[in-house]
Amino acid sequence: xxxxxxxxxxxxxxAGAFIHGASNAEAVDALANTQIWxxxxxxxxxxxxxxxxxxxxxxxxxxNAIIVDGNDGFVPRRDYRGRALWIDNGAQADEYALFTLINxxxxxxxxxxxxxxxxxxxxxxxxxxDLRSRLRNLQTVQLQEPDEExxxxxxxxxxxxxxxxxxxxxITYLLSHADRSVDSLRGLITELDKKAASEKVNVTRxxxxxxxxxxxx
Numbered sequence: 001x002x003x004x005x006x007x008x009x010x011x012x013x014x015a016g017a018f019i020h021g022a023s024n025a026e027a028v029d030a031l032a033n034t035q036i037w038x039x040x041x042x043x044x045x046x047x048x049x050x051x052x053x054x055x056x057x058x059x060x061x062x063x064n065a066i067i068v069d070g071n072d073g074f075v076p077r078r079d080y081r082g083r084a085l086w087i088d089n090g091a092q093a094d095e096y097a098l099f100t101l102i103n104x105x106x107x108x109x110x111x112x113x114x115x116x117x118x119x120x121x122x123x124x125x126x127x128x129x130d131l132r133s134r135l136r137n138l139q140t141v142q143l144q145e146p147d148e149e150x151x152x153x154x155x156x157x158x159x160x161x162x163x164x165x166x167x168x169x170x171i172t173y174l175l176s177h178a179d180r181s182v183d184s185l186r187g188l189i190t191e192l193d194k195k196a197a198s199e200k201v202n203v204t205r206x207x208x209x210x211x212x213x214x215x216x217x
Contacts, residue, residue, distance in 0.1 A: 011161055013057035019157065021150035024051055027141045031059045034084070034112040038139040040105040043090065043115040046143030049154075049182025052116040053088055059114055060086045070117075076100045081109045090115035091124045099131040102138075146182070151175060154182055158189045159203070170205040177212060188212075 020028065027044050034040070044052050060067050065084035068074045070093035085101065087093055105113035115121070120142070121135035146154060152171055159166045178188055195211055196203045 011054075012157075013054050015058050015061075017157065018051070018054055018058060019146075019150050019153040021147055021153075023144040023146045023150055024055070027051075027055055027143055030139075030141050031055060031114075034063070037112065038137075039102075040108065040111065041102060041113045041115070041138055043117065043121050043138045043140040044143065045117050045120055045140060047118060047181065047183065049186055050143045050146070052143065056086045056088055056114060056116050060084070063112065065112070065114070070094075070098075076104070080104070082111065084112040084114070085110055086114040086116070088116050090121075091117040091119060095126050095128050095131055098126075099128055099134065102131070102134050148175075151180065151182075155185055155189070158182075158186055159193075162189065162193045164193060164203055166203055167205060170203065170208055173205050173208060177209075 030036070030042055030044075034042075044055060046052055056067075059065065063084040065086050066080060067086050067088070070087055070089035070091065073094060075094070075097050080101070081104065085105075087098070087101070090098070101110060101113060104110040115138070117124070120140060121138045124135055126132050126135065152175065155171050155174060156166075174185065174188065178185060192203050192208055192211060196207060201207060
C-alpha cells in the first residue's frame with residue numbers, strides 16, 4: 001500500500017494572511033498601541049483556533065519581541081530586560097517565571113508583555129497568591145466567535161495551509177454540516193485531505209459529503 005505524503009505547508013502567520021473581522025477587531029486595536037496597556041501587559045484569550053497565535057506572531061514581528069511558549073518551561077533571562085515579550089499558552093507557564101515577568105513589566109524593565117491563553121487569567125490554575133492577584137487585574141481582550149464571512153475565510157486558509165484550493169460549494173457545505181468551531185474544522189480538513197490523498201482524488205463537495213456520511217468506509 002502506498003502511504004500518501006503529508007504536504008501540509010507551514011502556517012502563514014504574516015500580517016497579510018490575517019483575517020480581520022468584528023470578532024477580533026478589539027484585539028487588533030489593543031495590539032496596535034502598547035502605550036494604553038495597563039502596567040505594560042495585555043492578555044488575549046479565546047478558544048483554540050480563533051487567531052491568538054497569529055496575532056501574537058504579528059505583534060512579535062512588529063515589536064521585535066522575544067517569543068516563548070508556556071509549555072516549554074522557560075525561565076526569565078537577563079536579556080529579556082528592555083525588550084517586548086510574548087508568551088503563548090500563558091496559562092501553562094511556570095508560576096514563578098510568570099510572576100517575575102509580570103513584575104518586570106509593571107516596573108517597566110520589560111517594555112511590553114503579551115500573554116495568550118484559552119481562558120481568562122483570573123481562572124488560571126495557580127497556587128501563588130500574589131500571582132493570582134496579579135492575574136485578576138490584567139487588562140484582557142477576549143476574542144469572539146468569528147462571523148460567517150470571517151469563518152469562510154478561515155476555512156479557505158485552513159485548506160490553503162495544506163496546499164489545497166477548494167470550491168466555495170465545499171466551504172459552504174462544511175459550514176452547514178460540520179461543527180463550526182475552528183479547531184474542529186481544522187481536524188476535519190486534515191482528515192479530508194489525508195483520506196483524499198489515500199484515495200488519489202481531489203477534495204470536493206461530493207467527496208466531503210460522502211466522507212462525512214460515512215460512505216467512504
